């Protein structure tokens with residue numbers, strides 16, 4: 218394996234060759250801030266960059282999601298309207314995006330042009346670590362109050378905002394409500410208890426100050442990971458990281474992380490309702506059973522859970538899928554059927570949708586949680 222040179226502000230942690238992909242993985246750590254840099258060295262001129270941050274909300278105001286939007290609305294070096302969206306149009310990128318999940322936020326891009334790569338790197342690093350976070354951008358992306366008819370001061374006041382509207386749309390789907398309700402009970406004490414995208418009922422509770430303080434503690438090199446792929450050498454990348462960002466930070470003595478879920482002593486049965494515009498509530502009921510499994514970073518358990526989930530649910534001949542499809546207790550298997558392995562602990566769920574009128578009139582589910590982590594049954 219080719220051992221590349223690293224920048225003096227970074228220490229080499231480990232290297233590994235992955236034969237099947239023909240790449241070398243090199244892991245480094247920035248001494249002063251502790252930020253890891255994972256570089257996938259490949260003989261490929263399409264270079265990729267991603268900065269990822271642990272974002273762990275402790276409420277359903279959608280703070281991490283609103284921040285993901287607001288961060289891209291101008292930064293210290295680029296105090297202009299939407300530098301991110303301007304770059305999407307004028308750069309030679311092959312991929313540009315931003316994502317928020319329940320416990321992380323990531324900003325990745327890719328390009329085959331080296332000049333373009335360093336331009337985009339500059340915009341991304343500045344946006345993430347030196348975001349302007351203007352109060353008006355918060356009002357635009359998060360929430361604000363407006364007259365229903367803009368020119369009529371006698372019209373009703375209504376909530377508006379990009380994320381507010383996005384989440385109003387997302388949460389109007391019964392499946393999203395069902396998933397939020399299931400995770401609320403499966404994870405009673407950690408971040409997955411909350412709606413990380415933002416519950417429209419709680420989004421207006423978020424203040425501008427709260428957004429800024431979440432930014433200060435979460436968008437810090439000590440809470441980030443830098444990842445790169447391609448044929449640009451690590452020392453070149455690291456000197457950019459150091460000069461543009463890292464020399465201005467010190468290690469944060471606070472760790473952001475997810476607590477393991479508190480386990481129940483016996484299965485929990487919950488019945489909740491969801492909003493619908495239709496008067497006739499026939500065939501609107503969902504029943505889901507959810508099990509909390511082991512940690513998703515346990516690769517052995519994860520492989521077994523995937524295998525078992527496929528055996529049970531893969532197609533109409535799989536035993537659990539067949540039972541759900543043929544059951545006359547409901548019309549169809551629940552869209553939540555399957556394994557969810559993106560959280561700290563995995564969830565297996567299955568159930569039925571659109572139950573017959575005689576069964577029930579609202580959403581209900583049974584969350585069966587063993588006391589203590591357990592492997593899926595073998």
Ligand SMILES: [Zn+2]
Nearest residue numbers: 282286380383
């Ligand atoms: Zn969004």
